[in-house]
Amino acid sequence: MTTAPANTNAPLKTSGPERPTFFPDASNDMLLDLVFALSNELAATRARLDAMERVMAERNILEAGAVDNWVPGPEAATARVLDAQAYTRRVFHTLSGDLG
Numbered sequence: 001m002t003t004a005p006a007n008t009n010a011p012l013k014t015s016g017p018e019r020p021t022f023f024p025d026a027s028n029d030m031l032l033d034l035v036f037a038l039s040n041e042l043a044a045t046r047a048r049l050d051a052m053e054r055v056m057a058e059r060n061i062l063e064a065g066a067v068d069n070w071v072p073g074p075e076a077a078t079a080r081v082l083d084a085q086a087y088t089r090r091v092f093h094t095l096s097g098d099l100g
Contacts, residue, residue, distance in 0.1 A: 021029050056062035072080060 019029075022032060023029050053062065053064075053067055057064040057066075
């Protein structure tokens with residue numbers, strides 16, 4: 001006996017109360033969820049980076065403040081600008097076209 005495959009387009013069901021809505025348009029609530037999720041990810045990354053810098057300083061691998069005081073050379077500065085521009089394009093590409 002075979003069974004039909006599960007509907008992969010069906011929304012995931014979660015336990016607990018319904019998610020609150022803040023805006024009449026569900027897209028805005030989804031965007032707010034995205035901002036909160038990214039904020040949480042950034043906070044976790046910042047905490048881990050802080051921990052790594054402190055551990056490296058405690059083990060004399062890196063002097064305290066070395067990352068904050070580092071000044072990129074011309075090649076690194078150019079690479080960082082190009083990386084930031086590419087990152088910005090990736091993150092904000094949806095704003096440049098029709099979202100409908």
